[in-house]
Amino acid sequence: MKKCRSCGATAFRSFCDLGMSPPSNSFLKAERLNRKEAFFPLHAFVCERCLLVQLEQFQDPGEIFSSDYAYFSSYSDAWLRHAESYVATMIERFGLGSDHFVVEVASNDGYLLQFFRKRGVPCLGIEPSANVAEAAISKGVPTRVEFFGADSAQRLAATGRRPDLILGNNVLAHVPDLNDFVHGLRLLLAPSGLITIEFPYLERLMAENQFDTIYHEHFCYFSLLSVEAVFRRQELELFDVERLPTHGGSLRIFAQHAGGPHDASGRVEALREEERVNGLDRLEAYSGFAERVRETKRALLDFLISAKRAGKCIAGYGAAAKGNTLLNYCGVRTDFIDYVVDRSPQKQGRFLPGTHIPVLAPEHVAETRPDYLLILPWNLKAEVMAQMSHIRAWGGQFVVPIPRVEVLP
Template identity: 60%
Template sequence: MTHTSTCRACGAPLEHVFADLGLSPVSNAFVKREDAARGEMFYPLRAMVCDRCWLVQLAEVTHAETHFHDDYVYFSSFSSSWLDHARRYVEAMIPRFGLGAASRVIEIASNDGYLLQYFVKAGIPCLGVEPSANTAAAARRIGVASCELFFGRDSARLLAEDGGPADLLLGNNVLAHVPDINDFVGGMPLLLKPEGVVTLEFPHLLNLMRHNQFDTLYHEHYSYLSLTALQPIFQRAGLRVFDVEHLTTHGGSLRLYACHRHAAHADSGAAAACLAQEEAAGLTRMQTYAAFGERVRETKRALLEFLVAARRDGKRIAAYGAAAKGNTLLNYCGAGTDFIDYVVDRNPVKQGRLLPGTRIPVLAPDAVFNDRPDYLLILPWNIKDEVMQQMAGIREWGGKFVVPIPMVEVMK
């Protein structure tokens, strides 16, 4: 881990704390049962905000190889709602940008082929760029060509030389995951055709703050993004944002459309509107960021009050979703097996392991119906509707769902 005292985007001194969640393990570093007696590394989880460019970022940074490797546990395809989102994206991009058999689509951080599989089915040549060997292998098994690389200027040049530039270059929920954001964005124009398009999706900092989504802070996320902070980064790379969409995914995301500065794509006006919205919400004023920390602390107190009261009342609690955001929340609150018996997850790679830090065991979803807990705490609150539909059977014995963010809510 390295500590940075300057902004990773503009180089200004980092002096203002946005949220301090104490010490936390790497959120996707699940513990194998045979390693249960071994210790774990805990790292500071503290986000700062730059008062020059307004980029929110972690002050202490773990190396990318700590997160993305051949035992990476996050597979996109285990969320049916995310697959549907990916399919609808492909169905929209093909006609909008006239993509066909002569086009080239490249996805950065393509994971297990969850999205590119739909371009393959449409007969459009595509390539996934994915640093985690096991997810890249899973993509190849479903027919999605994938290379194992971290993206940046050097790898962009290699990809352009090897297969040519892209008509569509996309990255979903990757921009927050890169330690050198200037190198990452700087690689995009090197891999883009003169009239090519970049689309990027990421959770919107504005929604993180409005809806108290502090559990999306974890070591794998180096930055927390607004268009205000990204505009100068794109401008330095010679890219122009010509359209913006507001999405409901991941608690509220932005989808940016960018192109070369002098490309012909018409400006929709949505970028200017988004910048105005962020300014009106206070994202260019330090006091807005300073007020966020107390909301975080109050959420911790409220969740612990619920867990303590439920346990003292003899209630049993299980959790759904061994998600990174859940690991941040549980470790920040200090809620382990003294409160939560187990967590269930559809991903078989996570089943049979223990959550980092709290050491709560991960089981298959059937465990809930065999065990019949009183409460099911939904950790990935961004897919709560999907989870409540899948697990609706808990109502048969009076089981209730609990969502911790933006505030503790019990739902029958």
């Protein structure tokens, strides 16, 4: 690490070293399997001054979010329900209607804005991936293809009205220039408007051993204290915060211009205090994580080795980024896992980066009847177990790797 993405300091401590790993969304076509593949260090550091946990960047964002970008939000039912309920709550709490304007940054395929549109609230998506934006436009969600930052915010603010609500779900961690991005939020936001941002919560990552949510495209891992410092620097104040169950435990922060119309809820101060009690405001709290990660690797390998020695067949479910971090870090390939299934047609027929495990359609599970189905996106465990409950007909069992290896009958 050269300079902290938030405060610019140059002194860091190691937080978690996951070795060398390929970019987690670069699924391979069969003809690429015998070619050279790029691996980059996957090593998270904590800033000694502002305690932001972060990764160094090795690729430019244009490469990461290329037109081949394989992630479409709408493929998860749970995530769609989350989006729909957010829209209903925001409309009710802040009285949003046809005379308001909502902008979503990193709006993906319109998975969320479609619900504002249905409720008659004018909206605009901003999405860097052209093919993903196209899917949004075909749903009737107006979308601009660009990276968001101070420059694009200035252009947008000059051409049209400034939004009453700007939202960003799971984008803040992916932003290469954090201060520029939050500066852009301030430039674009209407004077009395509000911002909501959701991101996976560092406290959960540490408490639940979620090291597999560390991957190259995910540059920052925020506590309330570290994210608040970034917003304060741009004269934005947090007036509310909610804990969410999504992605293994997330925070949703509510921000406004300093001195804006919304009164501060007690929840911001309560969570600040909780973080202080848990030591997240001190460097020492970050030092024990690395050993817990190594122990999780040993436990997963123990399970896989015993299962294979007993002649069991193991398949994986969900070709998501976190699975790729886990499998590469643990060195798990087709010697342990025959294949991974995924509902996204864009991923089927391809191979996982690094481990080269084939990605197939979910129907393949019923045809091959594996003894174990390893659920890689453990945050969607309930949904996957409901969707794949038929594996119990042949005695198949579910396995989750995180926070500890667990077999679920």
